[in-house]
Amino acid sequence: xxxxxxxxxxxxQEGDQRAFKLLVERYQRKVYAIAYGMVKDRDTAEDxxxxxxxxxxxxxxxxxxxxxxxxxxxxxxSNLAIDHLRSQKARGEAYDEAVQASxxxxxxxxxxxxxxxxxxxxxxxxxxxxxxxxxxxxxxxxEKHREILVLRELDGMxxxxxxxxxxxxxxxxxxxxxxxxxxxxxxxxxxxEGDRPEAGIxxxxx
Amino acid sequence: xxKEPDILTLLxxxxxxxxxxxxxxxxxxxxxxxxxLQARLVDMEAVSLRLHEALQMRAAGADLAGFSDRVMQRLGxxxxxxxxRLRVALSEMLxxxxxxxxxGAVAAVLIVAVSVVALRSGPVDTGAPQIAEAPAEPPxxxxxxxxxxxxxxxxxxxxxxxxxxxxxxxxxxxxxxxxIYVQ
Numbered sequence: 001x002x003x004x005x006x007x008x009x010x011x012x013q014e015g016d017q018r019a020f021k022l023l024v025e026r027y028q029r030k031v032y033a034i035a036y037g038m039v040k041d042r043d044t045a046e047d048x049x050x051x052x053x054x055x056x057x058x059x060x061x062x063x064x065x066x067x068x069x070x071x072x073x074x075x076x077x078s079n080l081a082i083d084h085l086r087s088q089k090a091r092g093e094a095y096d097e098a099v100q101a102s103x104x105x106x107x108x109x110x111x112x113x114x115x116x117x118x119x120x121x122x123x124x125x126x127x128x129x130x131x132x133x134x135x136x137x138x139x140x141x142x143e144k145h146r147e148i149l150v151l152r153e154l155d156g157m158x159x160x161x162x163x164x165x166x167x168x169x170x171x172x173x174x175x176x177x178x179x180x181x182x183x184x185x186x187x188x189x190x191x192x193e194g195d196r197p198e199a200g201i202x203x204x205x206x
Numbered sequence: 207x208x209k210e211p212d213i214l215t216l217l218x219x220x221x222x223x224x225x226x227x228x229x230x231x232x233x234x235x236x237x238x239x240x241x242x243l244q245a246r247l248v249d250m251e252a253v254s255l256r257l258h259e260a261l262q263m264r265a266a267g268a269d270l271a272g273f274s275d276r277v278m279q280r281l282g283x284x285x286x287x288x289x290x291r292l293r294v295a296l297s298e299m300l301x302x303x304x305x306x307x308x309x310g311a312v313a314a315v316l317i318v319a320v321s322v323v324a325l326r327s328g329p330v331d332t333g334a335p336q337i338a339e340a341p342a343e344p345p346x347x348x349x350x351x352x353x354x355x356x357x358x359x360x361x362x363x364x365x366x367x368x369x370x371x372x373x374x375x376x377x378x379x380x381x382x383x384x385x386i387y388v389q
Contacts (some may be wrong), residue, residue, distance in 0.1 A: 017278070028273050029266070029270065030265065032273075033265035045268075046268075046270075050280065054281060110242050110244075113248075113249040114245065114249045135260055150261065152222070158224070159219070175215050178215040178219075181250055185253055
């Protein structure tokens with residue numbers, strides 16, 4: 001039987017190192033995906049993921065158990081990724097804030113993306129191509145929008161958990177997600193129009 | 207100011223199933239009356255779905271072989287508080303090794319008992335000189351040139367018995383060293 005997070009945490013706090021390793025193995029892919037979604041670089045994402053677990057290990061006694069372990073872990077990961085982005089920004093490395101400047105989301109005509117992206121399973125080659133477009137668009141978003149979209153879309157995190165992880169009111173979660181999606185749609189519309197206007201890359205199988 | 211942002215914000219939360227019953231009803235009424243809003247909902251659905259797929263693909267495709275080992279190597283050994291460690295060790299022994307635990311307890315009692323008996327039987331001769339040990343003979347007068355046992359192992363030779371008046375002091379020599387012996 002698989003032990004739940006809190007049981008593993010308790011065992012670890014009693015000195016059982018294997019329990020901590022099990023927690024790492026349980027969450028390593030999710031943590032990596034969050035980091036990658038934020039920084040869009042494999043090596044950096046793995047470094048951030050490793051560091052997130054090291055921080056959890058170091059500050060385990062600060063975890064009160066009044067929230068889920070994973071929300072705490074995701075929060076640490078997300079903060080590390082944002083710190084990395086900010087340090088890059090301070091060094092003048094690639095960090096595009098062009099989209100951030102345009103706060104007024106003029107949404108493209110409704111229905112275009114639904115048609116182009118589709119909502120059914122696709123061939124793997126198309127999925128890969130589309131995934132690259134999505135990652136590219138995601139990387140152009142301001143960090144706060146990138147963060148909330150990754151946390152929400154990766155694992156379907158509830159608004160309540162998002163509010164806890166991001167330390168913002170639930171109402172702000174709702175509006176921030178809307179703005180993040182609006183920016184994402186705008187970027188994707190631009191990418192898709194620049195590709196093959198006559199056919200959607202998200203054309204469905206069958 | 208247009209009401210559109212409000213309904214779109216609600217639409218986004220509607221897509222996520224995060225609205226109250228009253229808000230949900232409001233969005234559903236708007237959707238029923240507005241095909242453009244329906245198209246926006248389809249867009250949101252498509253973007254969310256494809257983003258989810260992209261993130262999942264990235265997570266599934268990552269080569270994380272040995273990741274947990276690398277993390278564990280970076281960690282220092284966590285030491286639980288002493289009482290906690292003792293409690294865990296004891297409970298594990300009771301659960302898995304009751305016989306060994308009983309044998310250990312008997313061994314510990316024996317060690318304590320032997321130590322007590324040994325202490326009561328007097329000091330052990332370690333081979334070191336017992337300087338402060340009193341002579342076994344009763345007090346008596348000594349003469350110059352006489353050899354007097356000061357310890358079990360050594361004799362000292364009496365050089366003089368001319369102690370200053372009022373003081374019972376003698377000069378003795380042992381292995382070429384002059385000592386002052388005060389009774």
